Amino acid sequence: MTLLLFPELPSEPPLPLAWPVDHSPSRLAVTDANRAAAAWLAAPALWPVPVTLLIGAPGSGKSHLAGWFAAHHDGLVIEAADTHEPERLFHAWNAATPARPLLLTSQRPPRDWHHGLPDLASRLAATPLIRLGEPDDELLGLVLAKLFTDRGIKVGDDLIRWLVVRIERSLGAAQAVVARLDAEALARHRAITIPLAREVVDGQGEMGF
Template sequence: MMTLIEQPPLPLGWVPRMGEADYFVSDSNRAAVHWLSRPTVWPMPRCLILGPPASGKSHLAGMVAARTGARLIEDADRLDDGEPLFHAWNAATAERPLLMTGRVVPKLWAHRLPDLGSRLAATPVVWLPEPDDALLAAVLAKRFADRGLRVADDVIQWLALRIERRFTAAGEAVDTLDAVALAERREITVPLARAALEHQLSLEL
């Protein structure tokens, strides 16, 4: 009988891998990666990286910042105080460009500075959309690997065909399977995934 997990346990100190080799490029994010790899062709030394939760904004922005020396401000859309962001925007140069990450377009950001709003409206935007099939499978594999879990390819492919095509759905599935496998002291297999996700995510499997 499958043990139901009402609340998955908190991760036990696992740290996601954030190297360049750990970032998977597919058709859905290839244009964004290509644009960000060439800051010398940007129309200004500033760029916004926008995308849904868990879409790899921080991973990609961190790679670009490390490679270019850019200043990085994450979750810029949530900053109530716009003054530091305003000064960072003005201080950006070709030698030290500015990268900002967020989830929504600048007109919806939390700050209330008209001068900053006009600057952000003119700033180039790179969008990271929800994943295609190849990227969803890669995200699932990475999330399992980040936790030190060895999961066979058939499980990854089975999941990628059945969960919603959202980055957060991948995280939810991995959280659930990790918790159930730990509680049951079983390996993560297709039968376990089928039983666990049928209950936890209400999928039509």
């Protein structure tokens, strides 16, 4: 049984419902921004050791890829690994096997963890590390379109393009703006259009969310 340890999501804006997440291969948004990372996570049997560390800034898509990885491989995912007890990471690393690989995520590389456990440091030094940059326009647009579709909302490509250049460049911001637009549209009995998006995004300050 796969164990997912995701960090706590931002408290605002609240999600009115627990929307299901589709982790099927065809629904994974892949662009040049995350193509190499997605290809690596798709083939854990080819890893030199059964552990990988995924590094990226907040909103870069670590949780998105970790969730997809967990849905397709009988492994363990530990997010924000640098915040966990070093002994737990050490034992998880030792327990990983090709049949049950381990994926760690963090905002920081291991040299900045300051855990003070030499045995863990040696194992992390032998662990493949892949990095995610900020989402590019294509990835942000694909994610926005997927989030609207997951909620059963049809929007035009013009709205997606409008949002891409106005919200913060993170997948968390994409989730937040879609949730807020959905809530506002329901409350106002309006369709989600650029005029509504302008009201909502401009109301959140520069660059939206």
